[in-house]
Amino acid sequence: MSKRAYNVAIAGATGMVGAELLKILEERNFPIGELRLLASERTAGSKLKFNGEEHTVGLLEDETFEGMDIGLFSPGASVSKVYAPKAAAAGCVVVDNTSEFRMDPEVPLVVPEVNPEAIAGYEKKGIIANPNCSTIQMVVALKPIYDHFGIKRVVVSTYQSVSGAGKEAMDELTEQIRALFNMSTPDKKVFPHVMAFNCLPQIDVFLEDGYTKEEAKMVNETRKIFGNESMLISPTAVRVPVYVGHSESINVETEDAVTVEEVRELLSNSPGIEVIDDPAKGLYPMTVECAEQDAVFVGRIRNDPTVEHGINMWVVSDNLRKGAALNTIQIAEILVRDYL
Numbered sequence: 618m619s620k621r622a623y624n625v626a627i628a629g630a631t632g633m634v635g636a637e638l639l640k641i642l643e644e645r646n647f648p649i650g651e652l653r654l655l656a657s658e659r660t661a662g663s664k665l666k667f668n669g670e671e672h673t674v675g676l677l678e679d680e681t682f683e684g685m686d687i688g689l690f691s692p693g694a695s696v697s698k699v700y701a702p703k704a705a706a707a708g709c710v711v712v713d714n715t716s717e718f719r720m721d722p723e724v725p726l727v728v729p730e731v732n733p734e735a736i737a738g739y740e741k742k743g744i745i746a747n748p749n750c751s752t753i754q755m756v757v758a759l760k761p762i763y764d765h766f767g768i769k770r771v772v773v774s775t776y777q778s779v780s781g782a783g784k785e786a787m788d789e790l791t792e793q794i795r796a797l798f799n800m801s802t803p804d805k806k807v808f809p810h811v812m813a814f815n816c817l818p819q820i821d822v823f824l825e826d827g828y829t830k831e832e833a834k835m836v837n838e839t840r841k842i843f844g845n846e847s848m849l850i851s852p853t854a855v856r857v858p859v860y861v862g863h864s865e866s867i868n869v870e871t872e873d874a875v876t877v878e879e880v881r882e883l884l885s886n887s888p889g890i891e892v893i894d895d896p897a898k899g900l901y902p903m904t905v906e907c908a909e910q911d912a913v914f915v916g917r918i919r920n921d922p923t924v925e926h927g928i929n930m931w932v933v934s935d936n937l938r939k940g941a942a943l944n945t946i947q948i949a950e951i952l953v954r955d956y957l
């Protein structure tokens with residue numbers, strides 16, 4: 618039982634992550650007093666349902682956070698940059714889903730299965746950051762291996778769904794598929810190239826070293842979450858025409874000797890992970906089955922014979938749930954249980 622009810626504001630309530638936040642708050646019976654749903658001028662005044670009741674969406678403004686205890690933010694980085702500090706100044710602790718504060722040394726970056734203790738640092742700025750979706754599912758799968766065998770180096774390639782880029786991106790994929798089936802030229806606004814029936818080796822912008830910002834986020838955020846600045850991670854982030862669910866091919870070179878059976882057993886008994894790995898029966902994780910689920914799914918666990926000690930694995934999770942809304946709410950649950 619929770620100690621009391623908490624007033625919760627959701628910034629970006631009308632977006633893909635916002636919708637998932639509302640669903641999960643309901644499912645997990647989060648102890649909510651007042652609920653304030655906030656978005657931009659585009660949708661302010663519209664109505665959203667929560668626990669069977671209609672709530673009118675308000676406009677995200679300077680005074681919106683008076684009397685609120687917790688702010689769950691996903692309105693985009695530039696908006697969080699302005700409003701998260703305002704919310705925190707009003708005494709509303711923010712759990713922010715955007716990239717804005719993740720690398721701020723005074724803001725904890727948290728995945729509850731990996732570094733829940735970091736939440737204690739929320740007091741410095743009143744903000745806790747939720748990592749990037751691709752980082753979250755990777756670190757959940759790596760944590761038990763890191764603790765038991767030590768990790769020398771990780772090589773990861775992602776297969777990321779379009780929902781990671783928001784509602785408009787999902788609509789763009791649908792419109793492009795429709796256009797191509799009708800023999801017309803597809804329009805593009807969100808993605809840099811046609812997304813339908815294509816794979817784009819670019820997520821977010823390019824940096825000077827030739828990597829994309831999404832790839833840099835995976836390296837920097839993973840190091841911060843593990844508290845290991847020298848961890849070696851070599852990433853390639855790819856967008857694929859899947860609506861929900863990110864997949865990752867992860868190669869892990871370990872310090873100590875490791876067997877496939879040990880890793881299967883270890884991951885099967887680790888929090889937040891479900892192993893689906895029965896090659897004889899053709900069983901492995903796929904986005905069509907892992908979407909709308911909470912776990913990080915791991916399969917295709919196999920030995921890497923090209924290094925002294927290493928394994929390969931295939932990791933799938935719902936990017937809107939564990940990759941965003943669920944992780945945010947797990948952080949909020951610990952916050953109310955242990956701190957507020």
Ligand code: NAP
Nearest residue numbers: 629631632633634656657660691692693715749750783784
């Ligand atoms: P989305 O479907 O495009 O929704 C964006 C939301 O932000 C909508 O509710 C929108 O309101 C609101 N918004 C936009 N500009 C605003 C403004 N000026 N003031 C107030 N609200 C504003 O995007 P999404 O997929 O939900 O993602 C939202 C953000 O969350 C992303 O920008 C990203 O930073 C973050 N995100 C993080 C992860 C992660 O890796 N953990 C995953 C996905 C997304 P309107 O409906 O009124 O426009």
Ligand code: 12T
Nearest residue numbers: 714715716749781782820821
């Ligand atoms: N570019 O919150 O486009 O850092 O899939 C999340 C998702 C950035 C983020 C995406 C992105 C973030 C995407």
